[in-house]
Amino acid sequence: MIKLEVHDLFLSFGGIEALKDISFSVNNKEIFSIIGPNGAGKSSLLNCINGLYHPQKGKIIFKQTDITNWPADKIAKLGIGRTFQNLELFKGMSVLDNLMLGRHNHLKYGIMPSIVWIGRASKEEITSRVKVEKIIDLLEIQSVRKKTVGTLPYGLQKRVELGRALAVDPEIMLLDEPMAGMNEEEREDMARFILDINEEMDKTIILIEHDMSVVMDISDRIMALDFGEKIADGTPEQIQNNSDVLNAYIGGKEKGQVA
């Protein structure tokens, strides 16, 4: 079953064409990875999907709804969550508050009930707390739950950001380089968390990652981008043996280029 469809997406910043007619689809509950050299347009693509950038042409369809050009908050509410390449946490708040913020959409009560703490306010908050505690357990961040996020080591901050995206309870999670800057052990942990989220919580995952061994290990399908163009997609085996992908990474001659 197809979860997300992207048709002929085109995005340019002035004269720079960041994405050139990209089309692909992501199946339900799969781990779909996007690879490509720096500047290939991977993050721009995620930014289009979750509404931070608005493409000039093309269509993005999620849940039978055309979400192209929707504002980011509406897309988040419909069920697409994300993490960022450079951490975008609420640094002054505690780990718990960051995760509770992820529950923002699910808290419907207004100002007064929340001040006097009655009825719906406390009930909704308790449900949210239960979900957040589950995420804390899953990501093994119990020991730092009350700590201010800004004081945590980088690897843990990455984990908190993943947890916050999870707290939104999205159907699709966009993960932008969740393992960048991590050591071997932290990377293995992160890969395990991503698999857990995918298998136990039934989340569809779109992943950008530079660590090829991890990408090949955990992905169901992979798409390769280069200079804003899609050069290949397929299973990890197919991608590993694709000559265009190898050229893009190793720097082979482009078609028609004069030596």
Add this chain to the structure above:
Amino acid sequence: MNYFIQLIVSGVVLGSIYALIALGFVLIYKATRVLNFAQGELLMAGAYIAFALTVQLHIPFWSAFFIAMLLCALLGLIIEILILKPLIGEPIISIVMITIGLSIVLKAIVEMIWGTETRVYPAIFSTQPITLGAISVSKSSLFSLGAAITLFIIFHLFFKFSSTGIAMRAVADDQQAAQSMGINIKKIFAISWMVAALVAGIGGILIGNMNGINVSLGMFGLKVFPAVILGGLDSVPGAIIGGITIGVLESLSGGYLDPLVGGGVKMVAPFAILLVILLIKPYGLFGTEEIEKV
């Protein structure tokens, strides 16, 4: 000694009003990174709205007070929708210039409708001051202090516990991430302006209640700059402490230095302090130091 305490008390009363206006200023800065130069004029507008309601429409003070609060919030919303919203995405400096224009327009409108002479509210408190030992405080000052403290408590709870308040903190911290959590930042911008106009309006009514009102009330907006710079532009507790500190310093310098030099120190003192703060602590006492990682 009594004289000293008396000065401190009147400084705290004045400072709590500065703090209120500073709070509105900080709210807008935190959410939108815009320095609102029209904060003082919002205060003036609030004072005149209350004046129109009580004196010209003969509505009893307390009802007028609450209606004026609503109208101020509405004014903030209208300003946000008509003037600020179309500018989202434009350079911050353009928006800041627009707020200067806004301050001039608001002032002109008030002069057009009510003229320039000083007006007074009907007295709602007896002029008999309350005496505590050797110190005497007027009832309207006490009311101002009480109202300011109540508002600070409400805001503290609002930011700490309400989902809107938490969303506002999130937007102040990181707009992209907040959007990705499903927070509508345009709504948060609008709420920031509404709340800022509301607290400024209340500040205006409190001052009007003590000193009467005229168009120079807008000058209070300038007095708030030392307060927010002292506290840190993006810190709510900083706004409160900064406001009260500036109020007390103004009162002390007025009480002790003005008689020596023949007056005027009171007006200058907050700005002298502003300069000193900028030299030693450019981000203020509680402001976020911005360190760009490369």
